[in-house]
Amino acid sequence: MSTDSGAFLADPHEGHLKRALGLPSLVLFGLVYMVPLTVFTTYGIVTETSGGRVPTSYVVTTIAMVFTALSYARMAGAIPVAGSAYTYTQRTFGAPVGFLAGWSLLLDYLFLPMLNYLVIGLYLNAAVPALPAWVIVLVSIAIVTVLNIVGIVSVARANFLIIAIQAIFIVVFIALALSKISGYGTVDLMAPFTGDGSAGGMSPVLAGAAILCLSFLGFDAVSTLSEEARDAKRTVPQAIMIATVVSGIIFIVLSYVSQLVFPSNQFESVDTGSTDVMLAAGGSFANVFFTAAYVAGALGSALTSQASVARILFAMGRDGILPRKVFGHVSLKFSTPVYAIITVSVISLLALVIDLAILASVVSFGALVAFSVVNLSVIKHYFVDQRQRNVVLNVVLPGIGFLLTVWLWTSLSGEALTIGLIWLAVGVVWLAVVTRGFQRPTPVLDLDETASLTESDRAR
16 A cells, blocks of 8 residues: 555544444344345345245355355455455455445445335334335434444344344244144145245246345345454354354245245235335234334344445555545544445435335345455455465365356346446446546555454454
8 A cells, every 4th residue: 555545544533333233133234234134125126036946045045155155265365354245356466456346335335224214114114004115214314324424333233132022022923823824724835835836947046146235234244344344254154154144044944834824926025025014914913013013123134234334435545446535434533434324325225216126136236246256256365366275165166166156147137227327337437537547556554454444453
């Protein structure tokens, strides 16, 4: 890094990120980010897409995500700093590729808070029609923004309550659903895997699995907190794997029980299809309880997703890829990247006008591109650069993760692919601007300098 940027990092007028999070907080952060109840976010959409085989789609996605989570865990241990896929690919493939990976990651991170605000508006408006969805969205954005500015510890504390509410709901819902199913008489227990006959073959299942990738963004989000984690080389990889496996099991079980209790794809509204499931499982009680727990979970996901994308913007601003005075700024009072947080909030206002199905697919596009390059980063970092010749660990496993994510990526809708590719094209143009037509090197992060800063901050 140049001398002037080094001076920026040592600027006494800038705050620093605090290492305050242990393993439980990191795991909870990942679980809250993914939202255990996120299975219901696109439940109606994926039920129609997969032909009534949501659990099957989740099995496919979970397998792909476990391989990819392993790659993230290994890179998080090797490079324990903020920035996630952006930083990993920057160090392994160079700054330009790192920028494009980070740019792709921005697509899903910028849109995920928006997705949460949108579903909060949809479900609360469905529960209380007199309350306009746009008012709900604006109030939600304001609450989440304030909590994120106050600090990452406040977010971690809120996560405990949110997870507790969802855990209680999951237990109650499964109990109600099983009780209801027992009264159905003959039940085809394989129906959630074989489908309802409306769509055959594996292509619909893969299309559904591609959309469901957005459910697993939590393990990626954990890696963005590496500079705020205690003993990051150990705790961040552990948290990534625990959050991924636990979430995958929860998603499969919930979607399986849901399709048993409501074995149909005829929803009153496909966007809020899970409302039909709740009414079938436990009537108005289950529906009201679900709405409360789901909205709490969506608020938690908005909290954590906004925190994560703000830190990616911070990492890119600190590098000089984005305007440094705005995105590289950390508040001395709150020790948070305030300007980056506010920027995310402004972009989230698009939740007032965007369509749920398109938004979910676009989020998955960005995630799958980032997942692909991180799998490749493991091969490059460990097998090529470090010359660690464990072929299974350093080539085969990340190679499988890469192939699975590409497979899912190509299963997305044409509309989502078009929007995603346009976003990548904009990223190439911005990179050309930053590098003066590729005549100057892409700014990069001095990780050693950053590490020393975070260590001194922890000592404080």
